Amino acid sequence: MSNALALFFTALFSFAALILSCIACAGSTKNYYPLNHIYTSQVDLTKVSISDVISSSTVAEISFPGYINIGLWSYCIETANKSVTSCTSPKGIQNFNLKELLADNINDNSMLSTLDSASVLLPQSIQDKMPYFNDLIKCMFITILIGIVLSFLNTVVCIIRWIIHAKFVQVIGGMLSFFAFLALLISAGCCVSALVIISRILDKNDTYGIKLNFGQTYLGLVWGGVVAAFLNFITWCCVRSVRRPQVAYMSEPIEKKPLMY
Template sequence: MSNIFTLFCTMLFSFAALILACVACAGSTKDYSPLNLIYVAEINLTKMDLTKVIPDISASAEISSILPSYFNIGLWSYCIADANKKVTSCTSPHGIQQFNLKSLLYDNIQDNEVLQTIDSVASIILPDKLQDDMHYYNDLARCMFITILIGICLSFVSLVFSFARSIIHARVITWFAGFFAFLAFLSLLISVGTSMSTYIYIRHILKDNYGDYGISLSLGENYLGILWGGVVAAFINFFCWCFVRSAPRVVYMQPPMMEKREML
């Protein structure tokens, strides 16, 4: 494999990792396609038992008139969707998106009479384990947020090194480029791993209590597909750097030997 082709591959895959990670990171920050279709997890409230979650309201109340049907949770913000899963609005990005389902429900109650009925967030009843372990999975949420940002920055640095190495034949550039490419891959891998483990754990808690509360959670397939694509691109980028030579290959040609001729 020639050095020129290998360097071209590092440029291509570091750029791919950078773009895919940026798209995943920007998911659910705006209410337009395709960003509003990219989210880490989706909370389904269509079957929620209002009398169990909000005991103070009337049993005849319909959830569609009080709460959105779906919450699409992104890294920076979230979007709300109707019963047809059509996104109606998204919140503005406001730092690391923590998972606090009580506050999420309370902040999105659409009926003023219901808001007057319940005193505070504490009036909303959810599984105890969901509340007791909240600090654990919010720590994981911070981890997946920070590591994806690190992965984006390091993918950009790796791309810069690819261009620099194509101009300057220095061994130190090759070493640093391979090191940053590995860190970019590792950061994105940790991010996607923590995002899956966090929401798989929350999904497990909600599933165990689904019969009482009727709330379910599913992972965002678009988000995971895009971010896993970024992880694969970052790994291929690192793999290509392992084959970049530190200096151009020099081929030494031995001068042809003079043939001996017999004297007549």
């Protein structure tokens, strides 16, 4: 691969990792398409058993939204007809507290004032593992931000590398690309791990009727960012610090032999 081609793909993959990660990170921050359809996970409440979830004598008057779409910074409310109605203000969701999430989204406002998270009954296994879930979610949140910052810096270094042919620029670019890939990989891995564990616990306690769906668009974006960051690191390994000197080879002149008489 020529040096110019390697530099081109380095810049392309670095920029792709940056854009894909930024779009994933901005999911569910605004009630605008497509942001309102990008979420890490979706709490499915369409078949929730209110009598098992709420410890109240007025269960018949209580209702929940169809879905709660959880992003990295906020969450959106979606009806059973798959229509997003509202999104909360972005503030950074670094804790997964399903009890508070349900208590805050009871549709009947008059009942909301009399209930709190203590009125919501959920599997004890979720409550016991909540610190572990939150550690994974915090790690996912922090590492994707680190990956975005490193991808941005790497894109800047790619531009500088087109101008300055120096060894230290190549070393910095290679290090940034590696750590950007590592950060995005850890973020994606933590996301999948947390969602798998929570969804399995809810599936084992199906009497509550609560399901957790994976955010396929979010996972597609963040894993796309991981692949782009990995390809960026590979192409950085193909970049040379200096241009190879062009060596001109001249053929030796043919020695003329004296004619024999």
